[in-house]
Amino acid sequence: MFVKSASASALFAGPFALATLSHPDGPAFPALVTADAQVIDLRTAFGDKSLAIRDLLETWDTAEERLTALAGDSALERRPLTDFRVHAPVEPRQVFQSGANYRQHVIDLHVAHRAPGDDRSEDERRAEAAEIMDRRADEDLPYVFIGLPSAITGPYDDVVLPSWAEKPDWELELVAVIGRPAHQVPVEEALSHVAGYTIANDLTDRATVFRRDMPQIGTDWLRSKNAPGFTPLGPWIVPAATVGDTDDLRLVLKLNGETMQDESTKDMIFDVARMVSYASQTAHLLPGDLVLTGSPAGNGMHWGRLLRDGDVMDGSITGLGAQRTRCVAEAS
Template sequence: MATLAQPVGPFALGTFSVPDAEPFPGLLSKGRVLDLSAALAWAPSGMRAVLERWEEALPVLLVLADEDALDWRPLEGLRVHAPVEPRQIFQSGANYRQHVIDLEVAHRSPDDPRTVEEARAEVAAVMDRRAAEDLPYVFIGLPSTIAGPYDDVVLPSWAEQPDWELELAAVVSRPAYRVPVEEALEYVAGYTIANDLTDRATVFRRDMKAIGTDWLRCKNAPGFTPLGPWLVPAASIADPGDLRVTLKLNGETMQDESTKDMLFGIARLVSYISQTSRLLPGDLVLTGSPAGNGIHWGRLLRDGDVMEGSITGLGMQRTRCLAEGSTA
């Protein structure tokens, strides 16, 4: 399956392994992989170590990608892991206009007096105000949710409404704190694909509505963030605000939207997060999911489902769902 996921640009980065060996950071170019733990002078132990020296590493990686007389390995036969292990995951919610409208309609109370059209119009007005006031909505996820791009994901027995949320993820290249919007993209090493799985049934606390959302419960089960396959350098992506985000469930297209529909682009999200928190090399900024989630279609994830998620230039991930306790 990895051969179907070639990225755009002269090279991409990933994390790979062979049977019975530790994963290594790798350079992917022309369908072949170079072990960076051996090729780079400082012998990075993982992709985060590469990112911590990103400005120094980038020109070297460009040269290596064009060198044929190196110890390249064929991509086929290598296991592909999540490209990076982040220390922090920042997740943007309610960042796609049509997605928020769909969720509002799906979660309307049975006694809501508004018509569908009235509900949509009210939510649209709220989003316009948020955009004008420069107020993204960001929460925090756990690194333990990260899974490889081709790994199976176990649906916990308590998850009544597991759902998909394919997202563009930015990968941070250097520490960022109180960064202005105009400089924010300078702190982005590149982009990858994330599927931010969510149990819709536990998004809101039933025991005390005033508490609001419960992101720990609904989003942070092990493996709930399939990531990758590749980290594609920012220079290879002409415009992250104009990429196609597509998710297929068992071959049927469920999400198919442009990142143009985002309320807040990468620069605004990175800058906003940095006003409160210090972003670190390898951290992820998930940018929200477009319309077409399972709650919209009335079709949630179940045992045996296969999701294929792709974003323009970033390759494709493939995730099979297994009910807890089932056998592969």
């Protein structure tokens, strides 16, 4: 049986993290998870039976201090994490996704997606992609689009591969979780609006990324990225103060035990602050919203090996823990 829980070997940096958990047959509830894999029910600690993680993020300026105190309070009732099922840590109102934000990843995709009639060598196409990346960095224009909250699933849940998805692919990503509302914030202030960080695997069906019936329309992110369960999220939100500098975190994704992605956030074209600031220039970012920051090199298109029934993906990011999801083909 595929285990839908967490183990102490996959925890996080710092004294605590936020999670959404449930008993096997009970409702989901907000929890504080300690570094030694113990759980404090935050409904009881805050005296609010309707409390959710997003409520804490909406009052993050004061909630973080209280949560830190709770983590160190040995008098509070605690239960082992292994007693609970782990869900996606938060239900966002908005999901902001980033495309083409890791230099080597974009170069690999540019080479893999050879246009019909393009007879240039691989070296020529890689040089073209590198030039495009340099130009994008100079112009400071990240590429951000909208995802659907309904695509989010838990970090240990099975992922159903739709019958229509011909080329389902993985994309491990660092996610910034918004705490303070943000609108038109400068880069220098952007990180003060981030409560914490988590992990996402932004699955993509490569066969439906581009509209073949009307090429002039361009990308079709609704079809290619937003099937139910295409965004495994979590297992927890680790406070930004604990994570610290996000400019050199290691992202690793393994497929059936074989390492496919292994890259540092150093390879980002636009860092977290620039991504959050850019998204806020148009949208009003709200507490609990997610800003996915792009995926590094090593996707299935690069390896020539896409997802299929029975595959198991293990994804981890420095200090944020790990998730494990199994792929299940949709019944025809």
